[in-house]
Amino acid sequence: MWDFFKTVRHRHSVRRYQADMPVEDEKLHAILETAIAAPSAGDLQAYGVVAVRDAALRAALSRAAHDQAFIAEAPVVLVFCTEAERSARKYGERGRDLFALQDATIACAYAQLAVVAAGLGSTWVGYFDEAQVAEHLGLPETQRPVALLCVGYPAELPEVTPRRRLDELVIYK
Numbered sequence: 440m441w442d443f444f445k446t447v448r449h450r451h452s453v454r455r456y457q458a459d460m461p462v463e464d465e466k467l468h469a470i471l472e473t474a475i476a477a478p479s480a481g482d483l484q485a486y487g488v489v490a491v492r493d494a495a496l497r498a499a500l501s502r503a504a505h506d507q508a509f510i511a512e513a514p515v516v517l518v519f520c521t522e523a524e525r526s527a528r529k530y531g532e533r534g535r536d537l538f539a540l541q542d543a544t545i546a547c548a549y550a551q552l553a554v555v556a557a558g559l560g561s562t563w564v565g566y567f568d569e570a571q572v573a574e575h576l577g578l579p580e581t582q583r584p585v586a587l588l589c590v591g592y593p594a595e596l597p598e599v600t601p602r603r604r605l606d607e608l609v610i611y612k
């Protein structure tokens with residue numbers, strides 16, 4: 440089991456996967472359990488997840504994401520969808536426009552760290568046509584896809600990207 444800080448430092452976007460190495464059910468389950476452990480506004484958990492293993496569907500998601508080929512290569516794609524009305528019922532517009540998006544996003548971030556701890560790699564994909572993704576997945580009107588998380592065994596050493604300096608980003612008062 441990896442130390443949390445080491446896990447965070449080792450998370451880099453992986454865009455090549457070993458297509459013949461499936462993600463074990465237990466690992467996928469552990470990743471999803473970690474996602475749902477995330478906090479959410481009012482504990483309303485205003486999101487849903489579609490776990491896609493089907494190859495034809497992954498290829499369709501790849502096309503809907505402007506032909507980002509690695510999406511079809513990854514053995515699992517987790518699609519995080521907001522369920523805005525769950526949050527709107529309690530929080531009105533702020534729940535609908537903000538909290539549901541935050542709930543789904545935080546859950547995806549938790550999943551992405553669990554992926555590292557499970558010895559796998561991932562990339563978060565946000566550049567996709569929402570209507571096409573919703574149609575391919577047959578999502579109900581109440582769900583809006585906001586993030587795809589491609590998951591699999593890495594077939595590359597990912598590039599380590601730079602970060603802005605803390606003193607550029609943080610103001611202490």
Ligand SMILES: Cc1cc2nc3c(=O)[nH]c(=O)nc-3n(C[C@H](O)[C@H](O)[C@H](O)COP(=O)(O)O)c2cc1C
Pocket residue numbers: 450451452453454507562563564565566567597598599600
């Ligand atoms: C909201 C969001 C959208 C992203 N969309 C894409 C995408 O469509 N395609 C892609 O290859 N990477 C995408 N990424 C991954 C980023 O490019 C990546 O996290 C960033 O370059 C930093 O690299 P790292 O993840 O290796 O630290 C996205 C990340 C986030 C958080």
